[in-house]
Amino acid sequence: MIDLSLIKVFIIVYETKNISHAAERLNLSQPSVTYNLNRLRKFLNDPLFERDKFGVKPTKLAQSLYPSFSKSIEEIEVAITASQNFNPKTSTRIFRLGLSDLGEICLLPSLIQYLSKEAPFIKIEIEEIRSSKVEEWLVDGSLDVAVFNSSYTVMPRIESRNVFEERYMCIAHKQHPRIQQQPSLKQYLREKHAAIKSSTGHIEIDQRLKELGLKREIMLELPHFSVLQDVVSSSELLVTLPSRAAKVYERNSEVNVFELPFAVKPFNVSVNWYNHRDDLEARTWFIQTLQNIFKLL
Template sequence: MDLGLIKVFVCIYESRNIGKAADKLNLSQPSVTYNLNRLRDQLNDVLFIRRRSGVEPTKMAHELYPIFHQAIFNIESAIAEVQAFHPETSHKTFRIGLSDVGEICLLPSLIAFLQQAAPNIKIEIEEIESAKVEQWLIDGFLDLAVFNSSKTMMSKIETRTVFEERYVCISRANHPRLKKELSLEQYLQEDHIAIKSSTGHIQVEQTLKTMNLKRHIRLEVPHFSVLQGVLQCSDMLVTLPSRAAQHYLKHSNNVQMFELPFTMDSFKVSLNWFNRSDDIVARKWLAQSVWQIFQYL
């Protein structure tokens, strides 16, 4: 069977859209449709059924996808392995999705590493949207994603845990009502800064809900990195991962940290990627580099 037809099938299956598949393959839509029809004739199955939002795979398509995907991956992996990728001279651009914890913990060390090992490589950072990250990885919009994926189901994505985290609470050091410890009553009486739920930070609200409790959120922000100035001039509390809290403690004398006055499960921050067949060697190098950096954090 023509390898090009298999690539067209895999691309349509992953994008669920003829137009998007054509863009990814750098082909016209009529060309993609023509090749799909050839494959339909060979397999004697329609493979994809048109729907309002795109196409839906048939039963046979679902059965063929893992086989075809692995075949493409193996062939292009073999080709890529003999093609040189030299990070020290490469001008490639990588796009990485990072949660706020990833921004705080990984980004400075990653930039320091690249300055020495790959000075011409460009990194673009995208804010994580937990509901979209799987498709972003599949479509190639992201090369890697580092975030708390424990509440996100991503069956097609490869995942590797980099560390385990827990939530704590911080406030300004001279808070008028909070000193050495934080009681549950005080926690619920104070105003809070929360991180948008679209980034995956939903555990605090979910835990309080199981206790029939609710905190008063006065400010909602997209990520933790904007909090420094707000904490300095307000009495609001922030519940955030301990590594992010330690970052604020390290860089400010006007922040204090409290253990939460209720029990919350820890969570795992993971490195996530999709086994696309393009640029295999380069993305493998990036994933291995990020993994190694986390081992020293």
């Protein structure tokens, strides 16, 4: 009889197509994954996976076995999950959360405050969003949930729920020598700007300006907004950022907040996840917790 743990290893390697990613999902070392995979190879008398430039690819036998193996393990895991109760007050679960800069500024403080009271032993690991990688990270288990503007990211395998609509605003230091009142479009374009890298999903501003046949002068490009406080307070740079983040800076820094002098469509911030079969109750609780906190922002 085949050890069920070997089947679990097989399924995760098949889905991730990468031994190291499978090890992370299984919380095992790479040698342990390889060892268990070799046991199954010996039992089935087939290599099951062959190396390629991206990781590993399944053999024909592996492709034929995966559907039945996957269905069987899913039924077993559902039965086990049904017999267990996730208790956030005592759980030591680690949740891997991908956040955009907006999430870091607006969601994270409220999330930590909530967890400290309602789930004091749960640990959160934050990863910076890369829009080109987020689907892969959710599917292979590197992330449990990702919160960001996914409007321009196609993720056919991912579940997504919009949590609020956002719009962009502009901030400048209160002592800015030229921007003390609502800037005109000409004034906005005349100034130098700090901007966030497009890989994080913030592309609306420059796309809209391009549509208008215009371009702003970006002097500083950053990976996220959360490091901007000292930059804004010590320079004449303008920063265009989501309204909720702008309001945070207005409360905590010497800045003025202005409407943009041109129209930009609002965007939706969403909670995104992949429907893994394992740990369903815990993941469902975490997603619902994030949605509830966002309602209060």
